[in-house]
Amino acid sequence: MTAATPIVQAPIVQARGIHKHFGALHVLKGVDLVVAERELVFVIGPSGSGKSTLLRCLNRLEDPSGGSITVDGIDMLDRGTDINKARQRIGMVFQSFNLYPHMTALGNVALALRKVLGLDRPAAEARARAALERVHLADRAGHYPGQLSGGQQQRVAIARAIALEPRVMLFDEPTSALDPELVGGVLAAMRELRESGMTMVVVSHEMGFAKAAADRVIFMDDGRILEQGPPAAIFGNPQHERTRAFIGQIE
Ligand code: ADP
Ligand code: MG
Numbered sequence: 001m002t003a004a005t006p007i008v009q010a011p012i013v014q015a016r017g018i019h020k021h022f023g024a025l026h027v028l029k030g031v032d033l034v035v036a037e038r039e040l041v042f043v044i045g046p047s048g049s050g051k052s053t054l055l056r057c058l059n060r061l062e063d064p065s066g067g068s069i070t071v072d073g074i075d076m077l078d079r080g081t082d083i084n085k086a087r088q089r090i091g092m093v094f095q096s097f098n099l100y101p102h103m104t105a106l107g108n109v110a111l112a113l114r115k116v117l118g119l120d121r122p123a124a125e126a127r128a129r130a131a132l133e134r135v136h137l138a139d140r141a142g143h144y145p146g147q148l149s150g151g152q153q154q155r156v157a158i159a160r161a162i163a164l165e166p167r168v169m170l171f172d173e174p175t176s177a178l179d180p181e182l183v184g185g186v187l188a189a190m191r192e193l194r195e196s197g198m199t200m201v202v203v204s205h206e207m208g209f210a211k212a213a214a215d216r217v218i219f220m221d222d223g224r225i226l227e228q229g230p231p232a233a234i235f236g237n238p239q240h241e242r243t244r245a246f247i248g249q250i251e
Contacts, residue, residue, distance in 0.1 A: 010073065011036050012168045012199045013058060018067035020053050020223075027053050028064070029223035035168065035201060040194050042210040042231070043203045045220030046246060051203045054220070055170045058201070059090040072167040088116060091161030091169040095176045097153040099145040105132060105156045106141040112160050131163035132156070134196075135189045151182030155189050162193065169193065171202040205250055211235060219243045 013035035020028035027050045035041050043051050056062040058069060060076055060083055069076040074086045099108045109128035113119045119127065132138050135155040145153050154174060161169060171190065175183040187209045194200055194213055204210070210217055210231050217234040219226050221242050227234065238244045 012039075013069075013071055013201070015054075015058060015069045016067055018054065018057055018069065019065045020050070020057060020062060021065045027223050028057070030067075031220075031223070031225055033058075033201075033218075033225075035199060037199055038197050039215045040200045040202065040213055042214035042217045043201065043220060044205070044207075044210070044217060044246065044250075045226075049220040050223045051220055052172050055092070055172050055201065055203060058170060059087050059092060061092075088164055089167040091164060091166035093154070093157050093161055093169065093171045093174050095173045097145070097150075097157040099153055099156055099160075101145050104142050104144055105137060105148065105152075105159075108145070108156055109160045109163050113163055116164060127163055128159070131159040134162060134192070135159045149182055150178045151185045154178065154186045158186075158189055158193070162198070168199040168201065171200065171204065173203055173205070175204065175206060207235065207247075207250055219246065221246075 011034045013033060015031065015033040018028050018031040031054055033054065045051055053062055057064045058071065064077065071086065072089045074089070075081055076086060100111070103111065106125060106128050109131055110121070110124040113124035113127055114121065129138065129141060132141050135158050137152060137155055137159065140148060140152060148156065174190070175186050178186065183206070187206060190202070190209070191213055214231050216228060217231050218228040219234060226240050227238065227243055234243065235247060238247060
């Protein structure tokens, strides 16, 4: 092969000067977050520091009080933007899996494809099956959530999100509700997703995952990004006392 021509990619996520107030509470105090294509950004910080609110602002589950956000080139805060269409580019996985208990794993994933993309049942189910294969649950397609472990249910939730072929995936404490022995399978699915080239923003306490898979770690404190850098720098040589204290507490 000849030398590749470098391709300069626009960032997938560009959030600038994000503020969020809940009444008198000032929760985000000017956050800048730029995420490059294929980057995995890992967000840590004390409870209440604004991590979830930041993720929720990115896909407009919350309306920021100020700042600008583009995702895959789309202005998320422009009144003219079709927000439902824009959200198709952003997959989100929460601590709670929110699967429909009366539908199989396949049915849960296919439903999203039928509702959001308007696919007919055979097309939706074919694509849902492929998504379940990516999280190694093809053999559980016919199982109901109640017949699956928490870790398997979370992998179904991941399959449901990636089936829509988003440009970026947001994870908000995806393993926090799981028994310890089930965490590894979900993290492995996330690792594979990352290796397939997905752009990801992950809020989590799983420092081992961050060290192994993150390109950049962001430490949030009291509505601000206090410091950020490669995992080795943030975990090995944190610059701020508050980062040191937080990491000491977690590890
Ligand atoms: P983290 O995810 O880092 O724990 P959150 O983003 O959930 O932090 O919350 C940041 C702050 O905003 C907390 O003080 C929380 O109580 C507050 N908060 C979050 N959502 C709401 C809401 N819908 N209404 C009022 N306050 C909220
Ligand atoms: Mg949170």
